[in-house]
Amino acid sequence: MIPPSSPLDSRRDRRGAVLVFDHRDRAVRAIATEIAALIRERARTGHACVLGLATGSTPRGLYAELVRLHREEALSFANVTTFNLDEYYPLAPTHALSYRSYMHAELFAHVDLDPARTHLPSGTVAEADVVAHCADYEAKIRAAGGIDLQILGLGGNGHIGFNEPGSSRDSCTRMVTLAPGTRGAAAADWGDTTPPRYALTMGVRTILDARRIVLLAWGEGKADMVSAAVEGAVTAQVPASFLQEHPQAQFVLDAAAASALTRPSAGSGEPSG
Ligand code: GLP
Numbered sequence: 001m002i003p004p005s006s007p008l009d010s011r012r013d014r015r016g017a018v019l020v021f022d023h024r025d026r027a028v029r030a031i032a033t034e035i036a037a038l039i040r041e042r043a044r045t046g047h048a049c050v051l052g053l054a055t056g057s058t059p060r061g062l063y064a065e066l067v068r069l070h071r072e073e074a075l076s077f078a079n080v081t082t083f084n085l086d087e088y089y090p091l092a093p094t095h096a097l098s099y100r101s102y103m104h105a106e107l108f109a110h111v112d113l114d115p116a117r118t119h120l121p122s123g124t125v126a127e128a129d130v131v132a133h134c135a136d137y138e139a140k141i142r143a144a145g146g147i148d149l150q151i152l153g154l155g156g157n158g159h160i161g162f163n164e165p166g167s168s169r170d171s172c173t174r175m176v177t178l179a180p181g182t183r184g185a186a187a188a189d190w191g192d193t194t195p196p197r198y199a200l201t202m203g204v205r206t207i208l209d210a211r212r213i214v215l216l217a218w219g220e221g222k223a224d225m226v227s228a229a230v231e232g233a234v235t236a237q238v239p240a241s242f243l244q245e246h247p248q249a250q251f252v253l254d255a256a257a258a259s260a261l262t263r264p265s266a267g268s269g270e271p272s273g
Helices: 024-044 062-071 099-106 128-142 180-190 204-208 220-231 238-244
Strands: 007-011 015-022 051-052 078-082 086-089 147-154 176-177 198-201 211-215 249-254
Touching: 015 024, 015 238, 024 051, 024 062, 024 147, 024 211, 024 249, 062 099, 078 099, 078 128, 086 099, 086 147, 128 176, 128 198, 211 220, 211 238, 220 238, 220 249
Parallel strands: 015 249, 051 078, 051 147, 147 211, 211 249
Antiparallel strands: 007 015, 086 198, 176 198
16 A cells, blocks of 8 residues: 655646646545545535546546545445536446446445435437436536536546537537547447447536546656646647636646646745645
């Protein structure tokens, strides 16, 4: 077990907040600890904790650590409500590659989360009902009191959720067409079949409405896109760059994912905790 440690670099400046750890396991420990503290604090005061969740390879370790905290440190998810970012469309929730299946396998099946409090957009809603379904997803998030903490990964083209380049800052939950590169990246998982052409995803605005946002990125392969998102212009061409405008958004990175960043000049940053 790798003990928790201080990040290598911690700063918050006008380009957004960055937290760099020497190893992703340490980053995962730090974020899982934050989530556990939030859940427990809400439980102590009799409140629900609303988590926004992501899929992909990046957050797997985080879910494993949350499961460990449940098993070994009695972390209860009884007061937790979850909203996932996205789901392929059309796709049955029972399909092995649905994001519902992913969440079940990685987290939901292993903790005491009430299944009725876990939400993902539906990959089986009739096409004619997609707009109403997406509006209902937004309404459910609002009715739950909004998202306390949203976890994000980072797509190879800068997408967050399935908000591909070109997604507006004001976008809400909706059906989107997946970029060829996104489907290409998913192709390895899909083997002989092709990934769906469409998805339902929270919008950029839905994500930015979360009170706290943590974008996780590991490995050198993410370094250039991390640099564009953190230090480049805020632009719909790099949807993750919109996080720069959120006062409580943080890019939580391992050293490799941070390797293309320019360190802030002395005095330009302040600890971000
Ligand atoms: C998919 C998901 C995103 C995820 C991205 C990166 O496109 N919809 O939410 O962030 O993949 O995946 P990975 O974490 O495997 O690099």
